Amino acid sequence: VNTFWCETVVGEWVESGVRFEVSDAGVILTREPGPPRPGDVLLGAVLPGAGNAHSHAFHRALRGRTDGAGDFWRWRERMYAVANALEPDTYFALARALFAEMLVAGYTAVGEFHYLHHRPDGTAYPHEFELALVAAAEDVGIRLTLLDTAYLAGGIGQPLAPEQRRFGDGDADGYLERWYSLRERVPSLAAAIHSVRAVPPDDIARMVAGLPGDVPLHVHVSEQPRENADCLAAYGVTPTRLLADLGVLGPRTSAVHATHLTDDDIRLLAGSTVVICPTTEADLGDGVGPARALADAGARIAIGSDQNGVVDPLLELRGLEAHERLGSGLRGRFTPAQLVAAASAAGYGSLGLGSHRLAVGDRFDAIELSTTSVRTVGSDAAQLVLSATASDVERVFVGGVLTARGGVLADGRDPADLLATALGALR
Numbered sequence: 001v002n003t004f005w006c007e008t009v010v011g012e013w014v015e016s017g018v019r020f021e022v023s024d025a026g027v028i029l030t031r032e033p034g035p036p037r038p039g040d041v042l043l044g045a046v047l048p049g050a051g052n053a054h055s056h057a058f059h060r061a062l063r064g065r066t067d068g069a070g071d072f073w074r075w076r077e078r079m080y081a082v083a084n085a086l087e088p089d090t091y092f093a094l095a096r097a098l099f100a101e102m103l104v105a106g107y108t109a110v111g112e113f114h115y116l117h118h119r120p121d122g123t124a125y126p127h128e129f130e131l132a133l134v135a136a137a138e139d140v141g142i143r144l145t146l147l148d149t150a151y152l153a154g155g156i157g158q159p160l161a162p163e164q165r166r167f168g169d170g171d172a173d174g175y176l177e178r179w180y181s182l183r184e185r186v187p188s189l190a191a192a193i194h195s196v197r198a199v200p201p202d203d204i205a206r207m208v209a210g211l212p213g214d215v216p217l218h219v220h221v222s223e224q225p226r227e228n229a230d231c232l233a234a235y236g237v238t239p240t241r242l243l244a245d246l247g248v249l250g251p252r253t254s255a256v257h258a259t260h261l262t263d264d265d266i267r268l269l270a271g272s273t274v275v276i277c278p279t280t281e282a283d284l285g286d287g288v289g290p291a292r293a294l295a296d297a298g299a300r301i302a303i304g305s306d307q308n309g310v311v312d313p314l315l316e317l318r319g320l321e322a323h324e325r326l327g328s329g330l331r332g333r334f335t336p337a338q339l340v341a342a343a344s345a346a347g348y349g350s351l352g353l354g355s356h357r358l359a360v361g362d363r364f365d366a367i368e369l370s371t372t373s374v375r376t377v378g379s380d381a382a383q384l385v386l387s388a389t390a391s392d393v394e395r396v397f398v399g400g401v402l403t404a405r406g407g408v409l410a411d412g413r414d415p416a417d418l419l420a421t422a423l424g425a426l427r
């Protein structure tokens with residue numbers, strides 16, 4: 001048993017002087033107010049670790065290199081060029097470096113939305129890319145839910161383009177065969193439909209029927225207006241309505257982006273999680289989604305780093321609230337406590353990782369924030385989430401184990417060095 005004493009715990013409410021007993025397996029056995037005792041690890045302001053509900057690891061290679069001009073679709077061409085340059089060893093190095101960057105930034109779990117399955121000519125690797133991601137996460141100590149993704153078509157009614165050949169599985173049966181084989185090798189395996197652009201309705205229906213009913217299921221929804229236009233032209237309904245009619249939506253499902261929605265779409269998403277990726281949506285010019293309206297309708301709001309141009313859960317939360325303020329002219333659209341819940345309980349729930357409120361029975365996945373930095377000094381503890389950035393993350397614990405401290409991994413490795421090596425090998 002390990003014991004921790006926190007000066008402040010910032011969660012659904014702020015509590016001062018909290019002591020935790022944590023089992024060797026990393027689960028919280030007791031949580032009680034009171035003074036520290038000899039032998040406790042003494043911590044300052046503590047929040048539950050952030051769950052990153054949407055990541056594409058290899059997009060990290062594009063950061064700072066695509067900002068000249070263009071739109072989403074031009075950016076996508078650049079992204080395909082990176083995808084086609086990767087091999088399992090270079091992918092491992094890049095993912096490990098990125099997961100290290102996430103960990104020191106305060107993400108204690110990540111859902112990797114993974115569709116890079118095969119060799120450039122489309123022939124199969126025996127799970128090599130998937131196992132590279134698992135090994136990368138284990139190497140640095142972040143929790144990983146692998147969202148193994150079906151990507152079958154180049155657009156509605158179109159075959160995969162040559163630069164998309166690595167993503168494909170032929171059809172839903174090919175996908176399911178690979179998924180079940182992978183399940184024997186990957187402990188935290190979940191599933192994803194790339195989008196209604198990339199998976200035809202018949203295949204979506206077969207995936208829903210063929211996958212276990214309890215695994216998390218993720219899908220990109222209405223990130224760009226063109227996806228809505230193509231879907232309406234082909235099927236006469238919005239992407240959200242199509243997914244609802246195919247049985248995709250529900251408590252185990254996460255809709256990613258959900259930017260361009262109708263009122264009917266918002267109602268249909270009420271029982272699902274919606275993963276908002278504010279820094280990516282701003283970067284790619286996607287638009288501002290109806291996050292508050294979705295939350296009011298009953299959807300759970302989580303966050304994702306998506307293209308990993310920014311790896312900072314606090315900046316994602318600030319972006320979520322800032323976009324709402326810009327759209328509505330009002331402040332406090334999400335309370336600081338709701339923002340903490342989006343990064344923690346909703347993110348972990350989306351990834352099938354269970355309850356995550358630093359309560360008894362939860363894992364002790366926690367981050368400590370500096371309250372004395374140039375950014376945070378003078379802040380109310382309850383509002384730290386809107387003044388701090390990842391630069392204020394001091395110690396990071398996953399399952400009660402110290403995994404990062406002061407911007408580097410607990411074993412001293414610096415994510416910047418890991419990134420320099422991994423990116424250098426790609427260029």
Ligand SMILES: [Zn+2]
Pocket residue numbers: 054056113220256306
């Ligand atoms: Zn994405």
